[in-house]
Amino acid sequence: MKLDDRLLAVASCVPDGAYLADVGTDHAYLPLWLAKKGKLSGAVASDIHKAPLDSADKNIREAGFSALIHTVLTDGLQGLEDYPMTDIAIAGMGGLMIKGILEKAHFVRERHIRLILQPMQHIPDLRRYLYENGFAVTKELQATADGKFYQIICAVYDGISREYTEKDLLLGRYNIEHKTENAENFCRLCERQLDVLREKIKGLEKGSYDTRKEKALYQSIANEMKG
Numbered sequence: 001m002k003l004d005d006r007l008l009a010v011a012s013c014v015p016d017g018a019y020l021a022d023v024g025t026d027h028a029y030l031p032l033w034l035a036k037k038g039k040l041s042g043a044v045a046s047d048i049h050k051a052p053l054d055s056a057d058k059n060i061r062e063a064g065f066s067a068l069i070h071t072v073l074t075d076g077l078q079g080l081e082d083y084p085m086t087d088i089a090i091a092g093m094g095g096l097m098i099k100g101i102l103e104k105a106h107f108v109r110e111r112h113i114r115l116i117l118q119p120m121q122h123i124p125d126l127r128r129y130l131y132e133n134g135f136a137v138t139k140e141l142q143a144t145a146d147g148k149f150y151q152i153i154c155a156v157y158d159g160i161s162r163e164y165t166e167k168d169l170l171l172g173r174y175n176i177e178h179k180t181e182n183a184e185n186f187c188r189l190c191e192r193q194l195d196v197l198r199e200k201i202k203g204l205e206k207g208s209y210d211t212r213k214e215k216a217l218y219q220s221i222a223n224e225m226k227g
């Protein structure tokens with residue numbers, strides 16, 4: 001069984017011996033791959049829809065991991081609080097949906113569980129939620145799969161809300177502070193945000209709106225990329 005580079009990057013954030021909750025598991029590829037590598041002490045794989053959970057169940061049964069990986073049909077993390085999870089993966093969903101799932105799960109904050117999040121869209125909104133609501137971003141990484149660029153954010157609750165700039169939301173404070181460790185991915189991240197801002201500025205200029213804020217942000221990201 002092979003994981004693509006996106007799920008491999010998510011898997012790389014799960015420490016040995018973890019008890020993983022994989023929310024929105026679909027085929028259960030992530031917990032199955034980790035279980036086969038002997039990395040899990042246990043897992044709960046959940047999905048809101050029956051069809052993907054049935055497929056997860058079938059794959060888990062066929063791989064002989066039914067005793068290690070439990071499946072639950074539920075919305076987000078609801079009803080999962082009694083599992084002894086150390087890590088929660090939420091991958092392949094929108095950033096706002098991930099934020100909604102975290103907001104409803106108080107035990108995540110009480111038990112300082114590690115979050116491994118791979119949002120598909122609304123990534124700045126998810127970062128804003130984490131910064132404002134007492135989560136420390138402990139790591140960010142990126143992966144390319146099928147020609148698409150993905151971002152993964154690891155965080156843990158420490159109760160400290162953080163100040164941030166627009167640039168932090170777009171690029172990730174962690175990525176800025178560690179940009180020399182993976183310069184290629186950091187440049188890609190910057191280029192993508194510059195493309196988005198260029199389009200936004202074009203649209204605003206068409207409507208004769210003030211673009212000073214966007215232009216300053218554009219310049220700041222361009223400088224960050226060069227520096």
Ligand SMILES: C[S@@+](CC[C@H](N)C(=O)[O-])C[C@H]1O[C@@H](n2cnc3c(N)ncnc32)[C@H](O)[C@@H]1O
Nearest residue numbers: 023024025026047048049052074075076091092
């Ligand atoms: C695109 S798939 C991602 C599957 C896998 N996590 C991955 O990254 O490859 C999204 C999965 O999340 C499930 N899902 C969507 N909203 C959910 C929610 N609120 N709670 C649990 N699962 C959800 C969908 O049914 C679907 O199986």
